[in-house]
Amino acid sequence: xxxxxxxxxxxxxxxxxxxxxxxxxxxxxxxxxxxxxxxxxxxxxxxxxxxxxxxxxxxxxxxxxxxxxxxxxxxxxxxxxxxxxxxxxxxxxxxxxxxxxxxxxxxxxxxxxxxxxxxxxxxxxxxxxxxxxxxxxxxxxxxxxxxxxxxxxxxxxxxxxxxxxxxxxxxxxxxxxxxxxxxxxxxxxxxxxxxxxxxxxxxxxxxxxxxxxxxxxxxxxxxxxxxxxxxxxxxxxxxxxxxxxxxxxxxxxxxxxxxxxxxxxxxxxxxxxxxxxxxxxxxxxxxxxxxxxxxxxxxxxxxxxxxxxxxxxxxxxxxxxxxxxxxxxxxx
Amino acid sequence: xxxxxxxxxxxxxxxxxxxxxxxxxxxxxxxxxxxxxxxxxxxxxxxxxxxxxxxxxxxxxxxxxxxxxxxxxxxxxxxxxxxxxxxxxxxxxxxxxxxxxxxxxxxxxxxxxxxxxxxxxxxxxxxxxxxxxxxxxxxxxxxxxxxxxxxxxxxxxxxxxxxxxxxxxxxxxxxxxxxxxxxxxxxxxxxxxxxxxxxxxxxxxxxxxxxxxxxxxxxxxxxxxxxxxxxxxxxxxxxxxxxxxxxxxxxxxxxxxxxxxxxxxxxxxxxxxxxxxxxxxxxxxxxxxxxxxxxxxxxxxxxxxxxxxxxxxxxxxxxxxxxxxxxxxxxx
DNA sequence: AGACTTTTTGGAATCGATTCCAATCAGTCT
DNA sequence: AGACTGATTGGAATCGATTCCAAAAAGTCT
Numbered sequence: 001x002x003x004x005x006x007x008x009x010x011x012x013x014x015x016x017x018x019x020x021x022x023x024x025x026x027x028x029x030x031x032x033x034x035x036x037x038x039x040x041x042x043x044x045x046x047x048x049x050x051x052x053x054x055x056x057x058x059x060x061x062x063x064x065x066x067x068x069x070x071x072x073x074x075x076x077x078x079x080x081x082x083x084x085x086x087x088x089x090x091x092x093x094x095x096x097x098x099x100x101x102x103x104x105x106x107x108x109x110x111x112x113x114x115x116x117x118x119x120x121x122x123x124x125x126x127x128x129x130x131x132x133x134x135x136x137x138x139x140x141x142x143x144x145x146x147x148x149x150x151x152x153x154x155x156x157x158x159x160x161x162x163x164x165x166x167x168x169x170x171x172x173x174x175x176x177x178x179x180x181x182x183x184x185x186x187x188x189x190x191x192x193x194x195x196x197x198x199x200x201x202x203x204x205x206x207x208x209x210x211x212x213x214x215x216x217x218x219x220x221x222x223x224x225x226x227x228x229x230x231x232x233x234x235x236x237x238x239x240x241x242x243x244x245x246x247x248x249x250x251x252x253x254x255x256x257x258x259x260x261x262x263x264x265x266x267x268x269x270x271x272x273x274x275x276x277x278x279x280x281x282x283x284x285x286x287x288x289x290x291x292x293x294x295x296x297x298x299x300x301x302x303x304x305x306x307x308x309x310x311x312x313x314x315x316x317x318x319x320x321x322x323x324x325x326x327x328x329x330x331x332x
Numbered sequence: 333x334x335x336x337x338x339x340x341x342x343x344x345x346x347x348x349x350x351x352x353x354x355x356x357x358x359x360x361x362x363x364x365x366x367x368x369x370x371x372x373x374x375x376x377x378x379x380x381x382x383x384x385x386x387x388x389x390x391x392x393x394x395x396x397x398x399x400x401x402x403x404x405x406x407x408x409x410x411x412x413x414x415x416x417x418x419x420x421x422x423x424x425x426x427x428x429x430x431x432x433x434x435x436x437x438x439x440x441x442x443x444x445x446x447x448x449x450x451x452x453x454x455x456x457x458x459x460x461x462x463x464x465x466x467x468x469x470x471x472x473x474x475x476x477x478x479x480x481x482x483x484x485x486x487x488x489x490x491x492x493x494x495x496x497x498x499x500x501x502x503x504x505x506x507x508x509x510x511x512x513x514x515x516x517x518x519x520x521x522x523x524x525x526x527x528x529x530x531x532x533x534x535x536x537x538x539x540x541x542x543x544x545x546x547x548x549x550x551x552x553x554x555x556x557x558x559x560x561x562x563x564x565x566x567x568x569x570x571x572x573x574x575x576x577x578x579x580x581x582x583x584x585x586x587x588x589x590x591x592x593x594x595x596x597x598x599x600x601x602x603x604x605x606x607x608x609x610x611x612x613x614x615x616x617x618x619x620x621x622x623x624x625x626x627x628x629x630x631x632x633x634x635x636x637x638x639x640x641x642x643x644x645x646x647x648x649x650x651x652x653x654x655x656x657x658x659x660x661x662x663x664x
Numbered sequence: 665a666g667a668c669t670t671t672t673t674g675g676a677a678t679c680g681a682t683t684c685c686a687a688t689c690a691g692t693c694t
Numbered sequence: 695a696g697a698c699t700g701a702t703t704g705g706a707a708t709c710g711a712t713t714c715c716a717a718a719a720a721g722t723c724t
Binding site: 048049050051052053055056061063065070071072074077080081084088093094095096097098100105108109111112114115116117220221247250251254257276277279280281282 | 380381382383384385387388393395397402403404406409412413416420425426427428429430432437440441443444446447448449552553579582583586589608609611612613614
């Protein structure tokens with residue numbers, strides 16, 4: 001028993017395919033009697049319109065694809081949730097796929113937008129060069145969240161990473177730290193902006209940032225430990241470390257603690273993202289909270305305008321406000 | 333400038349649509365000259381076959397959808413990676429969507445299989461009742477991973493949760509614990525199995541499990557803390573707690589430590605999953621490692637057979653072997 | 665050269681749902 | 695009753711890629 005088609009339904013209901021389709025799409029131009037016959041036939045045959053046929057005819061899929069290097073980032077998954085909830089209100093389904101930082105796989109997934117498998121695309125952490133992102137966003141329905149290119153041609157939602165790093169670094173200084181260090185991620189654009197903010201805050205206070213350790217590969221708990229170990233070999237020791245993510249900060253705290261030093265007594269540590277890790281750490285991490293859920297929602301509004309509106313190509317960047325969350329890792 | 337179609341390509345290349353399609357699909361029955369003209373036209377028009385038209389005609393999409401309550405579980409994201417890598421080798425694209433435990437949204441996503449938006453489905457943590465999962469797997473290309481129903485009609489890949497819980501509980505007993513407690517998740521099938529294993533190990537040692545705290549909502553760090561707090565009100569105190577996940581175990585350790593007791597000195601704690609949290613915790617967690625990546629790979633093989641093979645409906649369950657990872661939270 | 669393969673090609677039919685247009689039906693008004 | 699309006703309906707055309715079939719082109723052999 002193959003799949004039932006609109007033809008089958010029409011035959012069983014004793015009406016034409018046009019009428020069936022009208023019932024399916026809630027057209028008012030159908031008599032109550034016909035509607036009843038059709039819904040009966042649909043139920044009886046367990047009929048469901050075939051997506052590909054419908055998509056072909058309507059020229060849209062009501063599906064949106066999100067791409068991220070990996071799915072474990074709490075900020076990304078929260079932003080995706082915000083996006084998905086907003087999208088659902090407009091009838092869109094949101095799906096996400098990890099690229100693993102593999103350019104080829106990313107290309108393949110981006111092609112799903114080009115070939116009409118989906119109506120729109122969200123980029124959380126693109127692997128392709130910035131120029132490619134710009135070109136893509138220029139001609140197709142694409143929106144960036146978290147990691148956004150520095151261009152007015154595309155559209156992106158994020159926080160002001162530079163300012164956030166500036167704020168948290170200033171907090172370190174205000175709580176008495178003078179020999180500042182940072183563990184950052186040079187591979188991400190956001191990482192470079194945070195480095196700028198860190199530098200600016202140090203400069204403003206007349207301090208020379210003592211050390212900048214930049215990961216050029218993984219940026220996780222173990223990387224945090226490894227880089228913190230390097231910090232501990234220094235003389236004099238830094239008295240504060242700003243880390244580009246909570247997970248890295250947790251590794252950093254762990255390494256410092258294991259070495260017999262105290263956080264924040266000997267070295268204060270700050271993270272970024274306000275993920276669960278920040279609360280799991282001992283002491284709990286001072287960090288930056290991102291309004292991830294809202295970022296997702298805003299991103300959908302923009303993407304929606306882009307997909308439906310004719311001239312509605314929203315450009316530029318939107319920065320939502322972050323929040324400094326002070327906890328025990330920088331202040332007793 | 334609208335999208336180019338095969339017709340356009342055919343016209344530009346000076347051949348028929350049939351020839352264009354043959355080139356597109358690598359048919360050998362095309363002369364070198366024609367092939368060249370066609371590829372030239374394709375490049376010139378920047379042509380890409382429209383997915384919906386192709387899917388309609390071919391009656392398959394080469395897309396697979398995975399569903400999970402949320403994307404943050406490290407085991408699920410690792411299993412999905414294994415699945416995705418295996419799927420990619422066969423030309424399939426794997427996408428994932430979170431259901432947030434919302435039955436309606438889950439239904440909507442499952443409908444994507446019913447209406448041919450995707451060729452297959454992986455269920456990681458279904459919200460629908462077991463009977464529905466069985467019925468679904470009975471008639472459609474569905475495979476379960478991690479949380480699998482207790483039925484031979486469907487197909488699922490997991491570890492033997494009951495045995496794993498048994499093993500880790502026995503480890504607690506062997507390291508000297510006598511007053512056993514457990515913090516489990518009654519809402520998940522795996523949680524109930526782990527409870528069984530815990531009970532069985534206690535019974536085998538002639539011990540009455542002192543306490544069973546069962547979360548009936550969230551099962552995260554904060555739930556771990558909350559439930560551990562309850563444990564600490566007991567008299568006598570348990571001397572070991574088996575937790576249904578590392579995250580919960582981390583919360584448990586934290587609460588115990590904050591209360592001035594020592595882990596494992598006063599109370600030993602064991603987790604489950606061997607996620608990053610297990611290593612981030614102080615002391616590091618004894619836990620159960622799941623071969624998540626392989627589980628995903630195996631799941632794809634089965635789903636592939638189901639999707640392509642005519643009679644190839646693979647049934648039953650496959651249990652891959654877990655591993656007890658002993659760390660400081662149970663043994664100095 | 666003529667008969668016969670083999671290779672290559674064009675073009676129509678097909679997949680299933682939607683939509684437009686014309687036709688039919690029912691109802692209203694004079 | 696006849697003319698007219700509006701509500702329903704049937705059915706063909708359409709979306710774009712694939713595939714099958716017959717026809718044309720190019721070789722092969724005696």
